[in-house]
Amino acid sequence: MCELGDRLRAAREALGKDLGEFSRALGIKRAYLEALEACRFEELPEPILAKGYLRRYAQALGLDPEELVALYPAQAAPEPFPPASRRRRGWGVVLALVLFVGGAGAALWWWQASRATPSGEPQVIVVEPLPAPEPVRLRVLAQPPDAKVYLDGFALGAAPIELEVEPGKRVLRVEAEGFRPFEETVDLTEDRELVVNLEPLAPPEEVVEATSVAAQEVVLRFEGRSWVRVTTPEGERLFEGILEAGDELKYPLPVVVRVGNAGAVRAVVAGEDQGLMGRRGEVVERTFARPNP
Template sequence: MCELGEKLREARERRGLSLGEAARQLALKAEVLEALEECRFERLPEPALARGYLRRYALLLGLDPGPLLALYPSAPSLPPPAPPRPRRALWPWLLALALLGGLLYAGFLLWPRPPEKVVELPPPPPPEAPSRYTLRVQSDPPGARVYLDGFYLGQTPLETPPLEGGERVLRLERPGYAPLERRILLDRNLSLSLALTPEKPPPQEAAEEAPANKLVLKVEGRSWLRVTRDGERLYEGIPEVGSELVFDLPVEVRSGNPGAVRVILGGKDLGPMGEPGIPVTRRYP
């Protein structure tokens, strides 16, 4: 097992999670997480998606994805060659084959043959390269986060590098708008223009009436959260998108995706907790 796999496995065991439980929380197959922990990179999809799965797994386990992504190889490692098998004596078989070949060749020379016909064969077709296509996504309004099969690609307007073709799941998320999810067939260079539907704004009275000693975390996208007070763990997990978590002050909050968590302190909207995809820890006294 490589250093990357050991760190992932140790962090998961410290949290008391099985591979199946971690896979259900990430909406991934357990075989993907098992391949990451056992460093079987040849069993993973293309590096762009595999690195995205590694980032999400690290955030779930409370690890910083940066050092782990640095350990991920640029190309999957090949399995070591199998040890050579012991050789057996082949000369009796070779001698018998030589005698049999000589007899067959002599019969071939003595056997009467019809006139030969020359048949020209067409050249073999060139090997087919794997089908890859680009994906262009625009949204109205722009600035929506784009996910493909659960992997974050960027914000609209977006043009991806060539991706493997096939049926994929495209998801757009933007604060204040309903998430948009669609299955697409990537069998050519595809260009999509999608309109987002505004969500019904929450009542303003809820935030204004929040007591001054309360912290409200509004979850606008997928993010792992841990909330503690004086070393005591009050909450840890991935809350449902659209939910609100309320805590008495003081607390310390760590988020794996701060851009998806809006902070309301004492009824005042402080905006997102941080930048998307960059874990951060903040204290609210």
């Protein structure tokens, strides 16, 4: 049993996706993803690249990349027995390999001797491995709240969301019912916070005509918690308090409305939906007048 591979495979199967979909979306060879799930680490490239693939795959599955990278073995296990095809090549091949290795060893000895330091000791050159790319932190805020966030086609969850991702050019998509989806390629070379305000779709045309009363009133529909104050244009206070999602206020026009969380209050004036009064957390004051006859 291999905990690393078992957790990858279980997460993928829970999403109902096959390896081909992740291979195309992440740009990683299917064979590498199969090797990760089967813990055949000897079939993967050098650990730096293999761990980068593991981070991206774990992130796409909604798992903790660093936790899984910690399960990656420090050294891939050597192959215990050569394949049968190689065993059948006979002693001639073995002898050729011995001669080749011996010649390579002699060449290496001569090269080191030719590069000896003045003290006579061979010069040792140490090649440091390239460091793995450091992940960057991405934070996504959206309006409306709880809009769904996708990165490279994989669901990350509902906004607001914050997580570490592999740096590079990534495709961000944010969508919510009743709003026009947002999609853009973002260059994640450093920690970023992105605020996405989705554009509401035009409401379907009403077949039933608005009554004369509705045509002369403002309806405030609360899609989240917000403080609100409603006054007449002369300053007479009609209402002040904190309302929750699902609450509604109606007043005859004209009125002055001031809200403390404009992204949570939708205004319908004379039967026409004018959308949210502003952005999330924004304090906005608006005067709603009677429509022209």
